[in-house]
Amino acid sequence: MTGFEHFLEALTPLNLAFALLGVTAGTVIGSIPGLTATMAVAVLVPLTFTLAPASALILLGAIYTGAIYGGAYSAILLNTPGTPSAIATTFDGYPMARRGDGDLAVTIACLASVCGGLVGALFLLTLAPPLSRVALAFGPVEYFWLAIFGLSLIAALSEGSLVKGLAGGAFGLLLSTIGVAEVSADIRLTFGSQVMIGGIQVVAALIGLYCIPVLIDLVATPDRHLKVESTSRGFRLGEAWGSLLRNKFNLLRSSVVGTLVGILPGAGGSVAGLVAYSEARRTARPDQAYGKGEPGGILATESANNATVGGGFIPTLVLGIPGTPPDAVILGALLVQGVRTGPQLFEAQGSIVYTFVWGLFLATLLMLPTGLLIGRYAYKTIVTIPKAILVPAVAFMTVIGTYAIRNNGSDVVIMIVLGAIGWALARFGFAVSPIVLGLILGPIAEQGFVQAWTIGTAVGDLPGMFFGRPISLAIIAFTLLSLLWPLVKSRIARWREGPGIGMVLAPTSERGPVDTGSLVVGLLLAGIGVLALVDAAGYSDPDSAVFPQAVAIVLILASLTAVVRALLGLRNRAAPHPGSTIRRVALLLVMLAAALALPWIGFLAAMIGAFMALILVAMHDAWTLRRALLFPLAGLFIVIAFTALFRYALYVPLPEGRLF
Amino acid sequence: MKRSVIKAMALGLGLTGLGGAALAQDFPEKPVEYIIPFGPGGESDISARLQQPFFKDKFGQDLVISYKEGGGGAVGWSQLNTMADDGYTIMGVNLPHIVIQPAQKDVGYTTDGLVPVYWFHYTPDAIVVRADSDFQTLQDLIDYAKENPGKLTLSGSGKGTANHLAQVNFDQLAEITTTYVPFKGTGAAVQALLGNQVMAEWGYTTVGSQQGDQVRLLAVAMEERHPLFPDVPTFKELGFDLVGGAYRGIAVPDGVSEETRQAWSEMIGEINADPDFQKKMLDGGFALIDVPYGDMQGWIDERRDQYLSAAKEAGILN
Numbered sequence: 010m011t012g013f014e015h016f017l018e019a020l021t022p023l024n025l026a027f028a029l030l031g032v033t034a035g036t037v038i039g040s041i042p043g044l045t046a047t048m049a050v051a052v053l054v055p056l057t058f059t060l061a062p063a064s065a066l067i068l069l070g071a072i073y074t075g076a077i078y079g080g081a082y083s084a085i086l087l088n089t090p091g092t093p094s095a096i097a098t099t100f101d102g103y104p105m106a107r108r109g110d111g112d113l114a115v116t117i118a119c120l121a122s123v124c125g126g127l128v129g130a131l132f133l134l135t136l137a138p139p140l141s142r143v144a145l146a147f148g149p150v151e152y153f154w155l156a157i158f159g160l161s162l163i164a165a166l167s168e169g170s171l172v173k174g175l176a177g178g179a180f181g182l183l184l185s186t187i188g189v190a191e192v193s194a195d196i197r198l199t200f201g202s203q204v205m206i207g208g209i210q211v212v213a214a215l216i217g218l219y220c221i222p223v224l225i226d227l228v229a230t231p232d233r234h235l236k237v238e239s240t241s242r243g244f245r246l247g248e249a250w251g252s253l254l255r256n257k258f259n260l261l262r263s264s265v266v267g268t269l270v271g272i273l274p275g276a277g278g279s280v281a282g283l284v285a286y287s288e289a290r291r292t293a294r295p296d297q298a299y300g301k302g303e304p305g306g307i308l309a310t311e312s313a314n315n316a317t318v319g320g321g322f323i324p325t326l327v328l329g330i331p332g333t334p335p336d337a338v339i340l341g342a343l344l345v346q347g348v349r350t351g352p353q354l355f356e357a358q359g360s361i362v363y364t365f366v367w368g369l370f371l372a373t374l375l376m377l378p379t380g381l382l383i384g385r386y387a388y389k390t391i392v393t394i395p396k397a398i399l400v401p402a403v404a405f406m407t408v409i410g411t412y413a414i415r416n417n418g419s420d421v422v423i424m425i426v427l428g429a430i431g432w433a434l435a436r437f438g439f440a441v442s443p444i445v446l447g448l449i450l451g452p453i454a455e456q457g458f459v460q461a462w463t464i465g466t467a468v469g470d471l472p473g474m475f476f477g478r479p480i481s482l483a484i485i486a487f488t489l490l491s492l493l494w495p496l497v498k499s500r501i502a503r504w505r506e507g508p509g510i511g512m513v514l515a516p517t518s519e520r521g522p523v524d525t526g527s528l529v530v531g532l533l534l535a536g537i538g539v540l541a542l543v544d545a546a547g548y549s550d551p552d553s554a555v556f557p558q559a560v561a562i563v564l565i566l567a568s569l570t571a572v573v574r575a576l577l578g579l580r581n582r583a584a585p586h587p588g589s590t591i592r593r594v595a596l597l598l599v600m601l602a603a604a605l606a607l608p609w610i611g612f613l614a615a616m617i618g619a620f621m622a623l624i625l626v627a628m629h630d631a632w633t634l635r636r637a638l639l640f641p642l643a644g645l646f647i648v649i650a651f652t653a654l655f656r657y658a659l660y661v662p663l664p665e666g667r668l669f
Numbered sequence: 670m671k672r673s674v675i676k677a678m679a680l681g682l683g684l685t686g687l688g689g690a691a692l693a694q695d696f697p698e699k700p701v702e703y704i705i706p707f708g709p710g711g712e713s714d715i716s717a718r719l720q721q722p723f724f725k726d727k728f729g730q731d732l733v734i735s736y737k738e739g740g741g742g743a744v745g746w747s748q749l750n751t752m753a754d755d756g757y758t759i760m761g762v763n764l765p766h767i768v769i770q771p772a773q774k775d776v777g778y779t780t781d782g783l784v785p786v787y788w789f790h791y792t793p794d795a796i797v798v799r800a801d802s803d804f805q806t807l808q809d810l811i812d813y814a815k816e817n818p819g820k821l822t823l824s825g826s827g828k829g830t831a832n833h834l835a836q837v838n839f840d841q842l843a844e845i846t847t848t849y850v851p852f853k854g855t856g857a858a859v860q861a862l863l864g865n866q867v868m869a870e871w872g873y874t875t876v877g878s879q880q881g882d883q884v885r886l887l888a889v890a891m892e893e894r895h896p897l898f899p900d901v902p903t904f905k906e907l908g909f910d911l912v913g914g915a916y917r918g919i920a921v922p923d924g925v926s927e928e929t930r931q932a933w934s935e936m937i938g939e940i941n942a943d944p945d946f947q948k949k950m951l952d953g954g955f956a957l958i959d960v961p962y963g964d965m966q967g968w969i970d971e972r973r974d975q976y977l978s979a980a981k982e983a984g985i986l987n
Contacts, residue, residue, distance in 0.1 A: 051709040055721070145864035189740040192851040194828035194985035196774045203747055203777035207739025274860055328863060329879045330856045337710030344953060345718045351881045416737045417744060460850050464866065467822050467848035550828065550985050660735050662702065
């Protein structure tokens with residue numbers, strides 16, 4: 010096999026130790042929302058300057074691959090993707106955890122990640138130079154259509170109301186344009202406020218939109234967070250293997266999809282996971298209920314996102330163009346070390362490259378035992394910890410994680426506000442996932458569109474640019490297929506008069522009284538659309554205006570349709586939200602107060618105060634002397650330990666303010 | 670008037686060597702926080718990483734790099750003057766960014782409100798084509814553009830950026846019309862070039878050093894040829910008065926004392942003068958410049974008008 014002699018070089022005790030250390034550290038870091046693979050790699054870059062290039066690369070690659078896997082834990086157990094790559098893991102992972110299968114979900118995620126990682130690394134080892142041409146075959150218009158394909162998932166994720174899903178997606182797309190435009194030259198939708206100049210950071214938004222609603226509903230009732238079985242069932246490896254075997258085609262396809270999307274610079278693990286999930290869902294068997302806790306969904310996402318690690322290294326090493334953000338950091342570290350990437354790297358410095366690739370294999374394999382063990386521990390912790398500690402601890406992690414992404418306090422406030430918005434929208438049938446899809450895919454769609462339009466105009470062939478290129482046509486065909494397939498399937502099913510499948514797609518709405526909540530939310534969203542149109546009228550660069558204008562019009566139309574439906578009383582079955590409103594509001598107020606106070610009184614002071622307040626908010630059990638002593642002490646320990654870790658080990662400049 | 674008095678005083682202080690020598694002994698006495706207002710992995714990060722070991726060597730303290738990404742640098746710069754002003758917090762600054770952004774909207778800082786203490790390098794603008802391109806020389810490219818107005822597509826990083834303003838300036842100098850296609854960052858612009866999505870790229874000399882023989886530089890915007898590309902002519906040699914690129918420097922919060930500003934200027938200058946550092950920077954495709962604190966204002970003013978008029982020409986400023 011290619012460069013097999015370097016396999017032995019990768020096997021030195023030092024390199025093995027780095028691979029193990031990297032995977033373990035990466036898994037833990039990735040499981041904390043806000044600590045991304047990019048950050049983990051960036052923190053370790055200075056350390057690698059004193060190492061041999063191949064060892065340094067193995068350490069960085071191992072951390073990276075571990076972090077992508079670690080993101081699955083919080084996705085499954087807290088409905089919060091630890092890294093953007095794990096967004097689609099929440100769709101089925103959290104429902105599985107809710108019904109008591111969190112341990113199984115974590116094990117499945119581990120096996121799938123290892124498989125995906127191995128497939129990605131195998132492609133990197135054997136086919137890197139030819140595959141790097143995939144990156145070059147993808148032009149602006151292909152990125153545009155890829156984003157549209159990703160957005161077509163909205164149809165599946167809208168949970169009953171397509172119109173509301175569209176409105177949510179358009180809202181997310183508009184959110185993605187806030188701040189200094191990436192490619193055109195305007196500052197958009199900031200309304201004169203400097204807080205929004207940096208735009209909405211995607212990870213901060215993910216934490217807010219997914220995690221805060223979970224916390225809000227957690228404090229409201231005394232129910233357990235996840236259903237637990239009284240007996241321990243170990244790793245449930247047998248069942249997980251069974252799932253893998255039943256989904257072997259899904260697994261293979263998702264790993265290949267992940268590798269290919271990973272090769273595309275600018276797309277990354279989140280898009281890979283979404284595309285693989287979308288395909289898995291489209292080709293689902295009748296007995297698979299995607300979105301309701303189907304193991305196939307976790308398998309697809311987790312294998313795809315770990316395959317992007319190997320895939321992303323292909324353009325990074327062959328073309329010198331980073332495939333994903335962590336690759337950009339690793340490439341920078343290589344440049345500082347004097348290693349020049351490019352087509353000549355495989356010949357000129359083959360020893361480094363092949364040793365690294367074999368190291369990546371080893372790291373991926375080591376992820377199996379370490380991942381299973383850490384996953385087991387994470388599951389047990391989340392399941393057994395009392396609610397009065399779980400809620401403040403998770404809330405604290407959301408704040409510290411969000412702050413650490415860009416070392417920016419405004420991001421924390423934005424995160425909490427978005428969380429409240431997400432909770433309120435979900436309550437009225439506007440699902441959160443379409444918003445997230447819009448936020449992630451918005452920049453890819455906008456940039457691709459503007460670039461394709463500019464080039465198409467220059468060469469005088471706009472239709473050919475958008476509809477005349479083979480890869481584009483293939484993506485368009487897949488998009489239509491995913492959108493129309495459910496309809497076709499239901500037709501066939503109805504034609505056969507089979508019950509079951511037809512029922513799933515039957516309208517979930519029924520006539521009732523006027524749906525005031527949806528009415529108000531719809532009008533608000535339409536108002537936001539109008540505001541965006543007004544703002545866009547003031548842009549000096551037409552390139553900045555075309556996308557927000559188009560999206561705003563979609564938002565207004567979809568929202569007004571939702572308003573009409575609400576007036577007619579066509580209402581979705583909104584999930585009931587029992588529990589204490591006072592506790593919900595108190596949670597938000599405490600978090601917001603802490604976020605606003607932390608620049609003034611210092612991070613540690615604000616967080617200790619917030620932790621203690623949240624213990625009170627989340628406490629449903631009776632106070633005993635033991636609890637009254639233990640809970641605040643545990644809180645102090647968690648806050649101080651993590652603040653110290655972030656301040657001194659990760660170099661996060663947490664504000665010290667007046668106090669500490 | 671007042672500014673020039675302070676400048677003269679600072680200069681005098683520096684010249685006597687008294688202030689400088691005294692400071693050199695007790696400053697810095699603890700690690701310094703070096704904030705990059707962009708994400709990791711970009712040119713600003715790489716050049717900071719190259720400075721890091723030399724700083725430790727010469728001044729005995731760590732340079733701790735952190736990132737405050739957002740708004741194309743604006744988030745970091747708008748917060749710089751609120752940061753600790755004891756001289757132990759410094760931040761990377763970039764031109765033309767800090768001229769163009771405040772001219773567009775209120776971004777929370779002004780060009781004159783920032784205190785750069787040294788400009789230490791730049792990535793010179795360059796026109797890059799694929800190795801198999803028909804454009805062998807700059808003249809080939811100009812001829813094509815003259816025959817096919819607007820049809821020549823060039824990728825580049827962003828709008829209102831060094832790449833974009835270079836395109837605007839060059840189109841005027843060469844009397845041609847080309848189409849500029851903005852991408853997110855240099856990596857994406859290079860990807861579009863290599864993938865044949867555009868015919869050429871407005872990039873930097875660093876692209877040439879990273880892509881090796883996949884690409885060819887047609888001309889570089891420097892006073893003299895870059896040592897890494899001895900065969901590539903400068904625009905000046907070919908008769909176009911185009912020198913510049915993206916400049917990178919170091920700024921301190923406005924509360925930092927004149928002595929400390931001067932001390933920083935001298936320390937960065939000392940790193941810049943180190944032959945090993947110079948070699949590493951040049952090998953990476955960067956070009957060094959030395960604009961110390963004393964020469965700051967005149968140097969920025971000189972560039973500001975060029976940038977603003979090019980941005981107006983490009984239609985991105987009203």
